[in-house]
Amino acid sequence: MADAAPPTPTEQDVRRALDRVMDPELRRPVTELDMVPRVSVQGDRVTVDLELTIVGCPAADRIERDVRAAASSVPGVASVDVAVGVMAPAVRDALIARLRGDRPAMPFTPDSLTRVIAVTSGKGGVGKSTITANLAVALAQQGLRVGLVDADVFGFSIPGLLGIAGAKPTRVGEAIMPPRAHDVAVISIGMFVDERTAVSWRGPMLHRTVQQFLTDVYFGDLDVLVLDMPPGTGDVAISVGQLLPHAEVVVVTTPQKAAADVAERSALVARQTGQTVIGVVENMAGLAQPDGSVLELFGSGGGAETAERLGVPLLARVPLSIALREGGDEGEPIVLVDGDPAAEAIRDLARAIAARGRGLAGRPLTVSPR
Numbered sequence: 001m002a003d004a005a006p007p008t009p010t011e012q013d014v015r016r017a018l019d020r021v022m023d024p025e026l027r028r029p030v031t032e033l034d035m036v037p038r039v040s041v042q043g044d045r046v047t048v049d050l051e052l053t054i055v056g057c058p059a060a061d062r063i064e065r066d067v068r069a070a071a072s073s074v075p076g077v078a079s080v081d082v083a084v085g086v087m088a089p090a091v092r093d094a095l096i097a098r099l100r101g102d103r104p105a106m107p108f109t110p111d112s113l114t115r116v117i118a119v120t121s122g123k124g125g126v127g128k129s130t131i132t133a134n135l136a137v138a139l140a141q142q143g144l145r146v147g148l149v150d151a152d153v154f155g156f157s158i159p160g161l162l163g164i165a166g167a168k169p170t171r172v173g174e175a176i177m178p179p180r181a182h183d184v185a186v187i188s189i190g191m192f193v194d195e196r197t198a199v200s201w202r203g204p205m206l207h208r209t210v211q212q213f214l215t216d217v218y219f220g221d222l223d224v225l226v227l228d229m230p231p232g233t234g235d236v237a238i239s240v241g242q243l244l245p246h247a248e249v250v251v252v253t254t255p256q257k258a259a260a261d262v263a264e265r266s267a268l269v270a271r272q273t274g275q276t277v278i279g280v281v282e283n284m285a286g287l288a289q290p291d292g293s294v295l296e297l298f299g300s301g302g303g304a305e306t307a308e309r310l311g312v313p314l315l316a317r318v319p320l321s322i323a324l325r326e327g328g329d330e331g332e333p334i335v336l337v338d339g340d341p342a343a344e345a346i347r348d349l350a351r352a353i354a355a356r357g358r359g360l361a362g363r364p365l366t367v368s369p370r
């Protein structure tokens with residue numbers, strides 16, 4: 001009996017295969033993004049026109065490779081040619097408008113489905129950024145879609161903590177595509193200024209920057225937006241309070257009793273702007289010694305005291321941990337590793353926050369009483 005003739009591929013077969021190719025930044029299929037204006041099939045030879053959103057798109061090689069692999073996987077296809085070009089500005093603008101849909105200019109409104117978690121502290125150096133970076137990754141590990149805004153404009157450290165110190169966002173028209181690290185979409189002032197530059201802006205400039213992070217950065221649909229706030233009660237805290245009155249605030253403090261006062265103050269500013277303080281994290285708690293004893297380097301009780309004064313739960317006690325510190329220095333968050341007590345504490349924190357669900361604070365009620 002003669003072998004069955006190889007199937008003759010059609011344009012539709014190839015397009016269906018290309019539906020599986022995702023743009024890594026926009027996280028939608030290239031076919032849906034108008035990036036494949038033409039597919040031509042002649043016998044067993046396929047030519048795909050691929051139009052990238054911008055010249056020098058950093059993901060160009062990967063998208064081209066994925067397109068080639070997908071088209072080649074169609075039964076009956078012997079060769080694939082990918083002709084790479086760039087979208088006409090009008091097509092790109094229409095795409096951006098479509099992606100934004102009829103979303104409001106500021107997508108993180110009180111009635112959006114995205115929870116906003118702002119991590120704050122009374123003073124610097126208590127490990128707020130380290131906790132925030134790890135918390136964001138731990139939330140993503142639970143399958144949530146997570147964005148992270150480094151609003152600590154004067155002491156931005158999030159890119160380094162997540163191992164993307166040199167990353168620059170891609171601009172597509174007016175929209176800014178946030179770099180991704182460990183499944184978290186990240187934006188930081190550190191991506192726009194020279195790393196050694198000291199940011200010395202005053203209030204209005206800071207307000208505009210935070211606002212731009214929230215409006216011009218294309219995060220797509222998020223379950224949680226995490227913010228690393230600057231320590232204390234300055235201009236950014238007030239701007240974020242105005243822009244995100246429905247944010248849920250987590251206060252990080254150390255076990256030192258003296259830290260409780262300043263930690264409480266930052267929480268009170270958040271409350272004044274209408275935000276809800278959901279709990280306290282005590283960081284740099286006791287360091288476990290090889291003999292089983294615990295070294296309370298920074299004393300004990302500061303977290304519980306702050307929580308009590310604010311009338312909120314103590315959500316986690318994260319111990320002093322050399323691995324946590326090293327993970328930060330190397331850009332490999334400790335929550336990626338199993339077994340470390342600090343990682344466990346932060347994973348429990350992420351679970352507690354996720355389980356809490358979205359509160360009703362600041363949200364319009366959808367049912368009216370009869």
Ligand SMILES: Nc1ncnc2c1ncn2[C@@H]1O[C@H](COP(=O)(O)OP(=O)(O)OP(=O)(O)O)[C@@H](O)[C@H]1O
Binds near residue numbers: 124127
């Ligand atoms: N639990 C911990 N154990 C050991 N080292 C820690 C711990 N938490 C944070 N650190 C270290 O403490 C230092 C300060 O941490 P981090 O930069 O996260 O603080 P911060 O509160 O965000 O400070 P700032 O707001 O001033 O930027 C870093 O070197 C970090 O690695």
